[in-house]
Amino acid sequence: MRRAVFGAAPIGLVALAVLLLVGPGLAAEVDEEEVRRIAAGLRCPVCQNLSVADSPSEMAKQMRQLIRERLAAGVRPEEVVAYFTEKYGEWILLAPKPEGFNLLVWTLPFAGLLGGLVGVLLVVRRWSRRPAPAAEAVDPAYRERIKAELDRLDGS
Amino acid sequence: MSWRRLWIPLSVLPLLGLLAYGFRTDPRAVPSPLVGRPAPPFTLTLFDDGALRLDDLRGKVVVLNFWASWCYPACYEEAPVLEEGWRTYQDRGAVIVGIDIQDTEEGARRFIEQFGLTFPNGPDPRGKISIDYGVYGVPETFFIDRQGRIRAKHVGAVTAPLLRERLEALLEEPA
Amino acid sequence: MIPEIGFAAITVALALACYGTGAGALGAARHRPALVASAQHAAVGIFVLLAVAMLLLVYAFLTFDFSVRYVASNTNRGTPFYYRITALWGALEGSLVLWTWMLAGYTLLVVAFYRWRQREAYPWVLAVLLGIMAFFLLVMTVPASPFQRLDPIPVDGRGLNPLLEDTGMITHPIFLYLGFTGFTVPFAFAMAGLIRGRLDEAWITVTRRWTVLAWYFLSMGLLIGGWWSYHVLGWGGYWAWDPVENAAFMPWLTATAFLHSVMIQERRRMLKVWNLLLIILTFSLTLFGTFLTRSGIIASVHSFTQGTIGAFFLAFIALVLLFSLSLLAWRADRLRGQGELDSLISRESVFHLNNFFHVGVTFTVLLGTVFPLLSEAVRGVKVSVGEPFFNAVSIPIFLALIFLMGVGPMIAWRRASWAGLKRNFLWPVAIGAAGALVFFLLGVRHALALLTLGLVLFVAATMVHDFWRGTRARMRAGRGPVGAMADLALRQNRRYGGFVVHQGVLLVALGITGSQVFSVRTETSLRRGESIEVGRYQVRFEGLEAEEKSNHFLVTGVFTVANDRHVMGRMSPGKKFYPQEQQPIAHVAYRSGWREDFYLVLGDFSRDGQLATVLAMVNPLVSWIWLGGVVITLGTALLVLPGRRRDA
Numbered sequence: 016m017r018r019a020v021f022g023a024a025p026i027g028l029v030a031l032a033v034l035l036l037v038g039p040g041l042a043a044e045v046d047e048e049e050v051r052r053i054a055a056g057l058r059c060p061v062c063q064n065l066s067v068a069d070s071p072s073e074m075a076k077q078m079r080q081l082i083r084e085r086l087a088a089g090v091r092p093e094e095v096v097a098y099f100t101e102k103y104g105e106w107i108l109l110a111p112k113p114e115g116f117n118l119l120v121w122t123l124p125f126a127g128l129l130g131g132l133v134g135v136l137l138v139v140r141r142w143s144r145r146p147a148p149a150a151e152a153v154d155p156a157y158r159e160r161i162k163a164e165l166d167r168l169d170g171s
Numbered sequence: 172m173s174w175r176r177l178w179i180p181l182s183v184l185p186l187l188g189l190l191a192y193g194f195r196t197d198p199r200a201v202p203s204p205l206v207g208r209p210a211p212p213f214t215l216t217l218f219d220d221g222a223l224r225l226d227d228l229r230g231k232v233v234v235l236n237f238w239a240s241w242c243y244p245a246c247y248e249e250a251p252v253l254e255e256g257w258r259t260y261q262d263r264g265a266v267i268v269g270i271d272i273q274d275t276e277e278g279a280r281r282f283i284e285q286f287g288l289t290f291p292n293g294p295d296p297r298g299k300i301s302i303d304y305g306v307y308g309v310p311e312t313f314f315i316d317r318q319g320r321i322r323a324k325h326v327g328a329v330t331a332p333l334l335r336e337r338l339e340a341l342l343e344e345p346a
Numbered sequence: 347m348i349p350e351i352g353f354a355a356i357t358v359a360l361a362l363a364c365y366g367t368g369a370g371a372l373g374a375a376r377h378r379p380a381l382v383a384s385a386q387h388a389a390v391g392i393f394v395l396l397a398v399a400m401l402l403l404v405y406a407f408l409t410f411d412f413s414v415r416y417v418a419s420n421t422n423r424g425t426p427f428y429y430r431i432t433a434l435w436g437a438l439e440g441s442l443v444l445w446t447w448m449l450a451g452y453t454l455l456v457v458a459f460y461r462w463r464q465r466e467a468y469p470w471v472l473a474v475l476l477g478i479m480a481f482f483l484l485v486m487t488v489p490a491s492p493f494q495r496l497d498p499i500p501v502d503g504r505g506l507n508p509l510l511e512d513t514g515m516i517t518h519p520i521f522l523y524l525g526f527t528g529f530t531v532p533f534a535f536a537m538a539g540l541i542r543g544r545l546d547e548a549w550i551t552v553t554r555r556w557t558v559l560a561w562y563f564l565s566m567g568l569l570i571g572g573w574w575s576y577h578v579l580g581w582g583g584y585w586a587w588d589p590v591e592n593a594a595f596m597p598w599l600t601a602t603a604f605l606h607s608v609m610i611q612e613r614r615r616m617l618k619v620w621n622l623l624l625i626i627l628t629f630s631l632t633l634f635g636t637f638l639t640r641s642g643i644i645a646s647v648h649s650f651t652q653g654t655i656g657a658f659f660l661a662f663i664a665l666v667l668l669f670s671l672s673l674l675a676w677r678a679d680r681l682r683g684q685g686e687l688d689s690l691i692s693r694e695s696v697f698h699l700n701n702f703f704h705v706g707v708t709f710t711v712l713l714g715t716v717f718p719l720l721s722e723a724v725r726g727v728k729v730s731v732g733e734p735f736f737n738a739v740s741i742p743i744f745l746a747l748i749f750l751m752g753v754g755p756m757i758a759w760r761r762a763s764w765a766g767l768k769r770n771f772l773w774p775v776a777i778g779a780a781g782a783l784v785f786f787l788l789g790v791r792h793a794l795a796l797l798t799l800g801l802v803l804f805v806a807a808t809m810v811h812d813f814w815r816g817t818r819a820r821m822r823a824g825r826g827p828v829g830a831m832a833d834l835a836l837r838q839n840r841r842y843g844g845f846v847v848h849q850g851v852l853l854v855a856l857g858i859t860g861s862q863v864f865s866v867r868t869e870t871s872l873r874r875g876e877s878i879e880v881g882r883y884q885v886r887f888e889g890l891e892a893e894e895k896s897n898h899f900l901v902t903g904v905f906t907v908a909n910d911r912h913v914m915g916r917m918s919p920g921k922k923f924y925p926q927e928q929q930p931i932a933h934v935a936y937r938s939g940w941r942e943d944f945y946l947v948l949g950d951f952s953r954d955g956q957l958a959t960v961l962a963m964v965n966p967l968v969s970w971i972w973l974g975g976v977v978i979t980l981g982t983a984l985l986v987l988p989g990r991r992r993d994a
Binding site: 016051057058063064065068070072073076102105106107108109110111115116117119120121123124126127128131132135139152160 | 443512566581582583586587588589690695698699703705706711713714717720721724725727728729730731732734735738739742743869928932944947950951979
Binding site: 060062073080099106 | 201247271297301305
């Protein structure tokens with residue numbers, strides 16, 4: 016049964032249907048890409064793990080509007096971000112600022128990769144120098160079969 | 172086992188320790204950086220007409236409560252407490268101000284009527300005030316001293332003992 | 347009465363699991379077949395008892411037995427029939443029942459397959475599996491009983507989390523749990539090998555199909571989870587690097603590394619310790635996922651419940667890690683691989699790199715996921731680590747992995763010759779470069795997108811090239827082209843099944859690139875009759891409709907949509923208002939296409955139906971991600987076929 020929304024719908028439910036609507040665009044043209052870029056870096060406070068850009072929540076919408084207004088008023092993007100960190104703390108940044116202790120999270124992955132690479136290279140070098148262990152340690156028939164298969168793979 | 176290889180199992184201990192530490196923290200409780208700083212000024216358009224400027228309340232102790240009519244049960248629990256506090260403390264120089272956020276006017280008015288709230292209440296239609304106070308959700312309550320500085324923030328329903336304790340302490344301080 | 351029977355079933359199952367663990371281990375250590383047989387019976391008993399418990403719980407759901415707390419908090423009288431069944435795994439307690447039941451099912455398969463074939467390892471495998479089940483059963487009896495009574499009995503239940511009222515919820519957890527529990531079997535075999543000190547390749551060859559299937563289920567679980575997020579959460583995305591998504595992703599990464607590195611061990615007997623480490627890590631990470639979801643230590647969309655359960659899981663993770671790693675350290679002497687690498691330019695070294703990058707991403711994801719805790723512990727400051735971080739750090743590694751995906755399967759074992767390299771890679775490199783150039787000339791200026799496109803084309807070309815050469819060789823032997831291809835694919839089903847899976851992964855990569863880089867979105871308020879343009883689409887707002895459903899109230903906006911060529915018809919995104927939820931739940935509307943999806947989300951609206959906000963998105967190539975899932979399914983099927991060429 017379909018009917019118009021203003022019919023006899025249960026009041027409690029429809030009351031939830033929020034009335035507030037954001038007014039039409041502002042006077043100055045704002046680069047929407049810039050708004051989105053800033054919003055994508057901020058964590059939506061009422062959501063769990065969405066950015067202000069992605070969240071469909073009311074609060075995120077208000078924050079996007081605020082970003083838009085600030086940019087229209089000529090505030091620089093860094094200052095807009097700074098405003099939010101001042102109010103909510105570092106928590107609101109979806110990527111921790113690469114400074115101080117936070118550098119750890121930014122550099123460790125790459126340091127790990129680099130260190131690991133060096134490690135792998137060292138192991139590989141040791142292995143390639145190490146004289147082949149007594150070949151008979153491996154079942155000769157098995158080895159033969161592998162070799163045959165490999166040749167087939169390479170050759171086909 | 173060669174003792175030198177003990178590091179293999181032991182290497183996971185720091186991570187396990189960190190996770191165990193996680194039990195002691197609440198991921199939802201994020202401390203506000205605003206505590207100790209001057210309260211951001213605002214002008215609130217009240218539901219029963221008129222406006223309220225925070226600056227006009229300088230010299231008084233202000234309890235700033237962010238709420239919404241859909242915030243059940245916490246906001247419903249604290250509403251009578253706040254009203255009671257307002258009646259008890261308004262003569263001693265304390266003001267309770269309610270800011271209704273992310274809500275419908277209809278729902279908000281019904282909420283105010285239901286609890287017979289008499290302290291000043293107004294909506295924050297564009298979310299400006301709530302963002303300025305770094306509000307995450309409702310209810311959140313800020314305690315502002317006579318100098319207009321934020322002294323404490325409380326997340327969740329305000330209880331009568333908490334309100335009394337905070338207000339008494341702030342009212343003791345000289346203007 | 348029914349809940350008491352259910353609880354009794356679980357308690358008895360726990361007793362059986364404890365007994366079985368002991369009997370299996372003792373029987374294995376002392377070579378007492380009778381003890382092992384009794385452990386076997388215990389396993390069968392657990393399976394049956396858990397099936398009974400599950401059926402009782404379903405029965406409680408179907409009859410709205412709100413005296414059971416789990417039922418009362420996950421359904422109400424309005425919950426539709428199917429979701430009353432899926433509510434079984436709608437929250438922690440029931441999920442655990444399902445999970446353990448699956449584990450018991452896997453255990454029975456192990457009993458059926460390996461009782462005679464792996465006589466030596468089998469008792470230990472059984473003991474380990476039963477021990478793991480004992481833990482889950484303990485959790486189900488003490489901190490998270492699904493049959494806990496509620497007093498007084500409420501008139502109506504709280505209702506299922508509305509986000510879970512979706513078809514994705516029927517399949518997503520099933521696949522995910524099948525994947526998670528599936529890795530328990532190779533883990534148990536690895537442990538059996540370590541305990542016995544017999545560390546040959548047996549456990550790997552025996553469990554290869556288990557690993558592949560578990561990997562497959564986990565992959566599907568992740569993809570279906572993405573699809574669910576895409577069409578339920580109403581933000582137009584499918585992956586948010588949420589801690590719990592990460593928690594499911596990490597075992598997938600280590601499992602992928604494992605799938606590749608076991609090939610090296612099978613062929614070259616290298617990486618023995620490494621493979622054991624990977625399976626230990628994979629299994630522990632599956633536990634870690636549940637721990638993160640349920641402990642509430644990290645805020646996430648999935649943190650539905652909290653309680654003491656986290657402590658149980660952490661203790662068990664600690665036990666598993668310390669026990670298995672100590673075993674590994676103890677046996678490490680016997681684990682010297684026949685390390686022997688002839689050249690840096692060889693398949694072995696490419697596989698080493700592959701593993702290394704997979705583990706690198708795992709480490710990054712783990713670090714990012716727990717870093718907020720670390721920051722709080724060290725600095726006392728709460729920080730967030732989200733999408734921008736994970737994207738920035740992991741994308742380069744993923745691109746490197748795609749590149750290796752092209753090189754690895756083609757490059758020669760041991761030592762690649764220049765001639766071989768040229769023969770294998772000249773054309774694919776040319777095709778990749780040419781493809782990137784064409785897209786550049788077509789106006790694509792996004793460097794990362796171009797790089798991905800080039801790499802994907804390169805990898806696809808290596809596979810086509812290889813398959814073509816194989817087919818041609820067989821055609822020369824007088825076969826028709828179709829026969830030659832089928833013969834090739836079936837004869838070397840492991841190799842070509844792997845290729846097909848790789849193609850599926852490439853499709854997923856393309857879909858992600860397209861939708862991340864070229865997505866367009868607009869959010870505006872429209873009056874009735876007004877229209878907006880988004881990309882090549884025109885959307886006109888026609889009005890609002892409302893409908894009362896069994897357990898919610900649905901308001902839909904009606905929009906007519908046309909693209910640059912023709913009218914596409916009506917789309918009706920809506921909002922669902924559930925009495926038990928403060929916030930309405932989005933009901934998105936979208937049209938999928940090969941080229942792009944057109945995606946609408948209804949925002950706020952005025953009550954008189956004259957005004958509505960709408961979020962319109964054009965998401966290119968998203969459907970390729972789901973298509974990739976289908977291709978991965980086909981590839982896995984080919985991969986696990988009993989090959990005509992016997993497995994090594």
